[in-house]
Amino acid sequence: MIKKVLVANRGEIAVRVMRSCREMGIKSVAIFSEADRTAKHVRYADEAYCVGPAPSTESYLNINKIIDVAITSKVDAIHPGYGFLSENAHFAEEVDKAGIIFIGPSIHAINTMGDKLTARQLMIDSNVPVVPGTKENIEDPNKLKETAAQIGYPIMLKASAGGGGKGMRLVREEKELTNAYEMAKSEARSAFGDDAVYIEKYIEGPHHIEFQIMADQHGNYVHLFERECSVQRRHQKVIEETPSPLMTPELRKKMGEQAIAAAKSVNYIGAGTVEFLVDNNLDFYFLEMNTRLQVEHPITERTTGVDLVKAQINVANGLPLDFKQEDLRQNGHAIECRIYAEDHKNNFMPCPGVVKNITEPMGLGIRTDGYVYEGYEIPFHYDPMISKLISWAPSRQEAIERMKRALYEYKITGVKTSIPFVSRIMEANDFIEGNYDTHFIEKHMDFLMTEEDDCSDYCEDIALFVAYLDYNEKLREAADKSNVATPNQSAWKEYSRRKNVIRY
Incomplete structure (x- = not known):
């Protein structure tokens, strides 16, 4: 059985994984860069080891160094969190070669679902609906124009190895195509080392809805319902909620079944997320599968009562799931706001610096997953997300009101944060009424930028x-x-x- 886990990550997700480990009586090992020597996950872990300089390529992405630390500290397993190496098949392979358990899916599943073109074809073969588009990388500019015209504008260019909104370009007219194609390939090459790009039909005003799935090594599969992730900026999620305001019982049943079918197609093991686009007619299409724990997993935990990290560890231990599909229920409503150290009035520029004072919200139905503290200097080398604020209540309306209260209580000085921006979202009528899609922020930007002056600076x-x-x-x-x-x-x-x- 797993008795010691190395968490190959940093920030709030590293702390969150370590908390579940501590509850299970499992020792935790932290890794850190030179910039993170005083980080909260380093202070929380039972052991901590420096893996290199501040740049992530020399530390949190340094596979050889991380494996060396894992061997030196004699861990039984490695949990990758999300981001960094969490969906890196080579890392999972090296972990396996070292005789250490990788708390995640198989190398085959990571490779298959990590390549969007391969995943699309697999979904087609499994009768899971996909967005109309190409099945291969397009390299010939003439073929590019011909294919785009056949599919019909608007179209979306997408990196085959992509994720997180990188390598994506919306093209509404043919005159935009060549430039967008070159930009998508360049960004994909830089971000993923693979410039393969394919075309999908662009769905106007879609909802981005994902299903959390969990599977064990004994052939048991369940889904833990949906999360609505349509409040996005530049394809990056800002706010998530569950249940989705769009969902009907019939649609939930259909999408849940297709999510499990997608997972079964690669013999998936562990926690994963199947993402869909849903149009105004409630027709849905497979988007991608994330072979890891998601940032927004806490809202699923809050409404189902399942600790997803503990479930991951139990599955990695070879244990069967201790719940079946019929045992799972959605209880109440949960909302998550991602809190970033950024200046939304300056084009959302990251805002690293020293946290002078912090007061985190408390009270009934509030959960804060964060990693900063008073006196901590937020480094500029990494993603600027510093915490996730989660509210829960019996109803959606009450969950929104509770989130408003929590955001009012959340005070951070020394750096600018996105708290005023997400607070404004909670005040938007379309959000309150559940009448929104992936263009919500774009449509309401003027309203969202006119909040009362934030006095945190003075x-x-x-x-x-x-x-x-x-x-x-x-x-x-x-x-x-x-x-x-x-x-x-x-x-x-x-x-x-x-x-x-x-x-x-």
């Missing part, structure tokens, strides 16, 4: 100044009572002296 100074005024007034009151003259002192001098030693 509220600390205001609090200190007001505290000084109160202090000075009490001196005067004391002087009046004792008939002693009030000390003659400069308010600004006293404020400056006290600023560095007092926090309110």
Whole structure:
């Protein structure tokens, strides 16, 4: 049985995996770059090892170094989290060669689903509906134009090895095609080392809905229902919720069955996510399969009561799932907001820096998965997401109101965050009514950018100044009572002296 796990990741997901390990009595081993020496996951783990300089290519993507640490620390298994090496078949293969358990699917499943063209063909063969498009990489510019015309504009160019919105270009007219094709290939080559690009018919106003699946080594498959992921910016998810406001019981049953069919087609083992596009007629199409734990997995945990990380570890241990499809229910409604250290008023630029103060929301139905703390310096080398805020309530309306309250309580100073931006989303009528698709942010950008000024940059100074005024007034009151003259002192001098030693 697994008794010690190396978490090949950083940030909030590393801490989240380690928490489940601790509850299971499993020791955890952290890896860290030189920039992450004081990171929360390093402080939380039972052991921690530096794997290289700050750039991820020299640390969190350094397969040989990570395997060396795993062998040195005598771990039984490696959990990859999400991102970095989580969907890297070569990494999974090296882990297996080292005699260590990879907490994830088979190398075959990672390879098959990681190549979008191969996955498309497999879904076609398995009678899972896919978006109309090509079945192969297009290299001939003439064939490109001919194929695009046959499919009909608008079309979407997509990297075969892609993910996370990289290597994707929307083309509405033929005159845009050549430039978009070159840009998609260049971005795919840079991000994935593979410039293969294919064409899909672009579906106007779709919903992005994914199904969480879980499978064991004994042939048992279940889905843990859907997550609505349509609030996106540049193909990157911002807010997720479950159940989906679009879903009907009939559609949920059909999509759940197709998600399991997709997983069975590659003999999938462990946790995975099958993603679909759903149009206004409630017709749905396979988009891709993520062979890992998703960022947004907490909302599924909250509504089903299943700890997905523990389930992953149990499956890796060779145990059968301890629940069947008929045992699973959706209880209430959950929403997740991704919190980034970024300046949304400056084109969403990342905003690394030192966290001066942080107050995380608490109370009934609130969960915060984060990794920053007061005094921590957010490095600029990695993704700017610093936490995930999850609200749960018996109804969707109450879950939204609870999220509004939690976002109001969430205070971070020292760096700019996306808290004001996601707070504004919670105020948008179309979101409140569940009337939105993947173009929601684009359509409502003017509304979302007109929130009240965020005082986080100067509220600390205001609090200190007001505290000084109160202090000075009490001196005067004391002087009046004792008939002693009030000390003659400069308010600004006293404020400056006290600023560095007092926090309110």
